[in-house]
Amino acid sequence: MSRKPRIAPSILSGDFAALGAEARAMEAAGADWLHIDVMDGHFVPNLTVGPMVIGALRPLVKLPFDVHLMISPVDPYLQAFAEAGADVITVHPEAGPHLHRTIQAIKALGKKAGVALNPATPAQAVEPVLGEIDLVLAMTVNPGFGGQKFIVSQLDKIRTLAAMIARSGRAIELEVDGGVTAENASEVAAAGASMLVAGTAGFKGGPAAYAANLRALRGA
Numbered sequence: 001m002s003r004k005p006r007i008a009p010s011i012l013s014g015d016f017a018a019l020g021a022e023a024r025a026m027e028a029a030g031a032d033w034l035h036i037d038v039m040d041g042h043f044v045p046n047l048t049v050g051p052m053v054i055g056a057l058r059p060l061v062k063l064p065f066d067v068h069l070m071i072s073p074v075d076p077y078l079q080a081f082a083e084a085g086a087d088v089i090t091v092h093p094e095a096g097p098h099l100h101r102t103i104q105a106i107k108a109l110g111k112k113a114g115v116a117l118n119p120a121t122p123a124q125a126v127e128p129v130l131g132e133i134d135l136v137l138a139m140t141v142n143p144g145f146g147g148q149k150f151i152v153s154q155l156d157k158i159r160t161l162a163a164m165i166a167r168s169g170r171a172i173e174l175e176v177d178g179g180v181t182a183e184n185a186s187e188v189a190a191a192g193a194s195m196l197v198a199g200t201a202g203f204k205g206g207p208a209a210y211a212a213n214l215r216a217l218r219g220a
Contacts, residue, residue: 005189006032007214008066008175009202011057012048012146019053023061026202029210033066033088035177035197037143038081040071043095044144051077051084058085066197068116068177070143071095075102082109090114090137093125103132114175118143119151123160130168136161138193141178146199150179155191162192185220 009031014022023034036054041047054065067086071077074095081089089106093099093115106113114135115126119142126136138158141148158176165172176188177197185196202213 004218005185005193005196007202007217008033008035008195008197009210009214010035010037010146010177010197010199012037013199013203019057020060022203022207023057023063025207025210027061027063029207030214031063031202031210033195034061034063035066035068036086037146038067038069038071039144043072043092044070046144051080054081054086055084064088066090066114066175068114068137069095070116075105078102078105079109082106082111086111088112088114088135090116090135092116092118093121094118100129100132103129107132114173116143116177117157117161119154123157123164126161127164130164130170130172133172135173135175135195136165137175137177137197139178140176140180140188143178148179150181150184154178155187158188158191158193165192180217182216182220185217189220 009026039046039048064087066088068090072095074091089111096102103113112134116137118139140150140154173195174193175195176193180196181201
């Protein structure tokens, strides 16, 4: 890695009774992006937030909003999330019948497009659209809940994705989400990650600890 990975704290691990204050605290602590997990209780076994919550947060901080859509079907909701203030919209190949068309729709809305790969989804699933996307999200837990343990076998997939991105010659973010901590961040970075999603590791200890949490991840 030529530079340390950036950090995108996941608001899923924040205090849902005070999301605006949590977003502001993370911005003040030095976060690079704000990661927002959208779950529908169908594609994944949990319900979280929708466009209205993202729209309410958008005026409060200047951080780029990294919106991970764990919903199916995904296409009917792209415009709503774009209008709510998403900067990056990431979808799963399994969330609709035509991944390339979905990516085109995101780009037509003026947003950056990402593709997320579940632990059992092979790296090769993203290869046909590498020329169109801005981000690949490697899930290192099964999506649906925060606080899960990092699946170590996914490091090989991260290395494979990093090599694919390098061969493409394009500036594609390689984001890693799931169980990332100060203890394993160095391994994840060495495998090729350029962006780390920090859930529990970012939000533990409350707002007074956020800056130290981010420093620990970067220092690792």
